[in-house]
Amino acid sequence: MNREAGRPAPSRLLTAYAVSGIERISPGSDLCATLCAAIDRNRIEIKDGDVLVVASKVVAKAEGRLREAADRRAFESLVDAATVRPVAARSFTAADGPAVVTVARTAAGTVQAAAGLDRSNAEGAVVLHPADPDASAAALRRGFEKWFGVALAVIVSDSTSRPWRRGVFDFALGSAGLAGLDSQRGEPDDSGRVQLVTERAVADEIAAAADLVKGAARGLPLAVVRGVGDLLADSAPGARTLNRPESEDWFRTGHVEAVHAALDAAGLAHPPASASGDDDVLTRVSRALAAARGRTGRTPGQDHWRLRVDGAGSRILVQRSGAQIPPEEDGHPLVESAIGLGALVERLHTTLHAEGLRARVRYDWAADGAPRGAALAIELELAPDRE
Structure with a gap:
């Protein structure tokens, strides 16, 4: 008052x-x-x-x-065209099949789902801002x-x-x-x-x-x-x-998208996480692996390792790729491989956290610096619920 x-x-x-x-x-x-x-x-x-x-x-x-969109793919193309900067994306199942909802900054300066585009009460057309x-x-x-x-x-x-x-x-x-x-x-x-x-x-x-x-x-x-x-x-x-x-804007990127962007992954999370949060562990782990690899290895020796999912996603195997360090690189192969492995594992921890997962890592080194046996095992467990 x-x-x-x-x-x-x-x-x-x-x-x-x-x-x-x-x-x-x-x-x-x-x-x-x-x-x-x-x-x-x-x-x-x-x-x-x-x-x-x-x-x-x-x-x-x-x-x-007004614009025409014959199907969901055409509508999402219109959303992309109206997007000034993407913020986050999530997938869901619509009546006409799999779909993606993007939250984006628009030309008007707002941040809205589908960049503010609307298909309701529009006689089949798409209404722009x-x-x-x-x-x-x-x-x-x-x-x-x-x-x-x-x-x-x-x-x-x-x-x-x-x-x-x-x-x-x-x-x-x-x-x-x-x-x-x-x-x-x-x-x-x-x-x-x-x-x-x-x-x-x-x-x-x-x-x-x-x-x-x-x-x-x-x-x-x-x-x-x-x-x-x-x-x-x-x-x-x-x-x-x-x-x-x-x-x-404290929230100018979605939490998963912020992690992927920081790790130099390709664009927003792709495929986007489910809007309902019902992705299984294999889907979440596979997405985390794709982001952890990024576009290029930014640490010496990072490209000397391969990652693959074992079974239904409960383990990730890390194996030597067999790639050789180019002659112009000065680092010792063993040292650079160890540094690259450490960087890759830490990147993976980060992307798994964005997916609501966390990892335990078991290292078992042989005398030559390689994992003992076929591969290094990374065992995963779900993060505790915080709801």
Whole structure:
């Protein structure tokens, strides 16, 4: 509760109205005129300080941001094209067969599953993001203000999932005329303590409130939110400023993908881990081996060893490859082979950890520095559950 001169602030009322009866939007539609006409038919009086929240799907449709995808592979190709930087990937079984879901940073600066692409309620097409969500919001704002003769703000909303929480929510993909962040820095809290880091993402909160009454899949792509007029600002930056830059992103790569990237493995985890976590041990161990090998050996002697899975994945055998050290390399063959083996085993420990596994290693050396017998055995055990 904010206080001024020791007295409590007055209560606030927030209301959200869904606008029904909106005509179907297609490429080339005059979206602003269509939405304004629907508001008038619903006899909703637009007032100074209102915020109009428009689903990004209808904005994208009006802008012609539609693509065709005949199958899952074609859809995933569209996702790749819309991806600025991949973050993580997981596999699952869809109705049309094996599929991969990629979480990616988009051109809009957001981080979303499938790079924000949507196939629901799109008549078989794939809906991309609007080309510039903030510019789209600004254009709609100009049109709305001219039509209704009031000062208002516009949010172009989209849905996304949330780390550590189930379910999706709506957030501000684009905005105009609204201060998207309400900084509390330097302000006292109720106990008088000065706040140092708090910033309220009010644009996202307004978008989420609007989604309680609207929904593009329900034929309600527009809502009017009233009661936050104090947040309107003509010169406010768009919603892009709400995106955390990569330099401040603690989670810019999935945990498995971060390990693979650090070890110079080829791209994201491939094949991606199962989204449901039900990969068997053999699949997980095989993926860990592929990442541990990497593209090239970065330690002398690393390429002198072969790895192979024994049985159903309970053991990994490490064998001498028979490769010779080139004459131009100065290291002693025995020393370089030992260093390479140690590096390879440590890489394997790292990739196994990313798969939720850990290893015990049993070394048994012969006099010539090779493993005694046919191979060195690495025995695996599952990591304890931490749920």
